[in-house]
Amino acid sequence: MKKLMRIRHLPSKIPFPLVDPQLQSFLSGRIWLEDHLPFLNQTIQYHIKYKLIERQSGIQQKRCRRCHSQHLYPFFCSKCQGPCSYCLDCFNMGRISNCSQLVQWTGPKIKQSEQPKMTWNGQLTPAQQRVVNECLAMSTDYLIHAVTGAGKTEMLFPLIESSLQQGKRVCLATPRTDVVLELLPRLQQAFQKTEVQAFYGGSGHPKQYAPLVLATTHQLLRFEHTFDLILVDEADAFPYSYDKKLQYAVQKAKNEKARTIIVTATPTKKQRQLYLHNKSYSFLARRFHGADLPTPQYESLWSYERKLRKGKLPKKLAQWIQQCLQQKKPFLLFFPTIELMHIALPLIQAYDASIQAVHAKEELRKPYVQQLRDGQVSGLLTTTILERGITIANLQVAIVGAERRIFHAHALIQISGRVGRSKEMPTGQVIFYHHGITKQMDAACDEIRRLNEIGDDNG
Ligand SMILES: [Zn+2]
Ligand SMILES: [Zn+2]
Incomplete structure (x- = not known):
């Protein structure tokens, strides 16, 4: 005592x-x-x-x-x-x-410092600033619909700062641990004078009170009636979109008068209509650097599964990997299942031993992604676990089995959105290798083309 x-x-x-x-x-x-x-x-x-x-x-x-x-x-x-x-x-x-x-x-409340300064000194584009202004002008729940690579995180900074300056407690929540890990250093950098804490499976239980919390939606179950502003990043991501418990967690963690702002590149139709109806919707169709979203290319890869199971790497896939290696371009190759990915791994490692495979239970996922960024690993095979939240300069992307059910239109849009994110290298390749074209593939490509057309006026 x-x-x-x-x-x-x-x-x-x-x-x-x-x-x-x-x-x-x-x-x-x-x-x-x-x-x-x-x-x-x-x-x-x-x-x-x-x-x-x-x-x-x-x-x-x-x-x-x-x-x-x-x-x-x-x-x-x-x-x-x-x-x-x-x-x-x-x-x-x-x-x-x-x-x-x-x-x-239930004792006395903690008094937060009223003048937390944002230490981010970057500049928003006029389009990003428009979205921030629109959102700050309202006090209701809000949906920010911004395409992949629009610079979503930077737009969150002034929204967070505005609330912190009013003595409010802020939480940035996301369904994915990978996104928490990607955002944490950026948030700490942007708010160096504010206590920022991250909560995710394996983070432990920080003891210090933080006015700014970064958490997986799952970890919000451990909070109650405390946040005045909750920003939900990637609200349409699995498992949040399907799991009522996680949606309840967000509601429970909020204060009575709290505000929720949803930020995503792929809102559901229902979400979009609801927020549009309430005039609490902003749309940013252009990437921050002004270039188009990369449009996926279709390439047939007939009977790829049978070939892989026989120990053969389909020719087209082998050529694509060799091309990435020769041009020294980092790549992500998505697979529909962990099993098929592990069958393909040794066949692909024959071209370059540094190539690795990651999935939800792979503990080395974070270091492998960092090694890909640093150029120590040439490419990664992955499941949909890396469909969002990852930014790597000059990345090339391909999907094996784009026709499979796990790759619904939103996942395909997010995966395509990993490419061309940097100002210096705003283009890149996205290939859907398939055994038959599906409605979801067409829906994703139509949406990307539509966004590029709108972006000409909206950005
Ligand atoms: Zn319970
Ligand atoms: Zn008992």
Whole structure:
């Protein structure tokens, strides 16, 4: 109980309780299992006694209090010595059962610095500035629809700054851990004088309160009623778009009057119509450097799966890889399944041993992507895990099996959007290798052509 701070502005009934600033910093805005709090039990009980912390049951009205799920699993509990049940849906964040207690901070709020300065000194293009102005002019929930390579992240900076300057707590949430890892250094660079913290599976549990939080939508389950602004990046990405629990997590993490701004290159038709109807929609159809979005090329690759399984690399694919290697252009080669990718890997490594394969469970994914960027790896084979959030100069992209169901139009647009992102090299190749053309492939190409036409006026 060292380093306690005396709070004098609480109701007189409470005889100036002492607040542990570290506990206050840790628990503000969070919802946490009491048993998992990294503080002495004596400290916790003291704060509960003086109503600085509120406890509640982990399961209420047959629902999990943290993730709202009703998927409860009955078991014999050693803690409460009887029949009990626990939530199956958020089990990997620490088991919540009937006898668990969740705690929240109800003591004095943390006062944020009111003058956090943005340290990003880049310049927005007039089109980016238009979108920022349109969004700042409104206070309702909002959709920013900006094509891949439009410079989405830079547009977020002034939106974040504006809220921080009003003493608001801001969260930038995204469904993908890879996107969190890609954004974190950029956000820290842009707000060097502000505490920025990232929460994703494997990030640990930072103890320090941060006015600016970067999190996967999944990790937002651990927060409650704390953010005044939530920016959801890539809201149409899997698994957020399909998982009600994650959408609930975003709602729960917001304050009552909070604002949500969705930013994506590929909104659903329904989203677009809804926000357009509410006049809370901005559209940016031009990339920041002004060049067109690269249009995919179709190349037939008949019976590619059978050939690969026989240990043969289809000729066209081999030529494309050799061409990338000769021209020293980094490449991403997308596969529909992990299995097929691993069958192809040794056949492709025969051309260059540095080539690697990455997927959702590959722990070396992050270093491999960095090595590709640094030129130590010539190319990567990947699943859709790298369809978004990745920016590498002069990247070339091809998809093996573009006709497969996993490559729906949005995924194809995002994958194509990895190419030509830098000002110095605004073009590049996108090839859809296929065993038959699908409606989704045509829909993606039509949309890219449409955006390029609109971009001439809109950008
Ligand atoms: Zn749960
Ligand atoms: Zn129990």
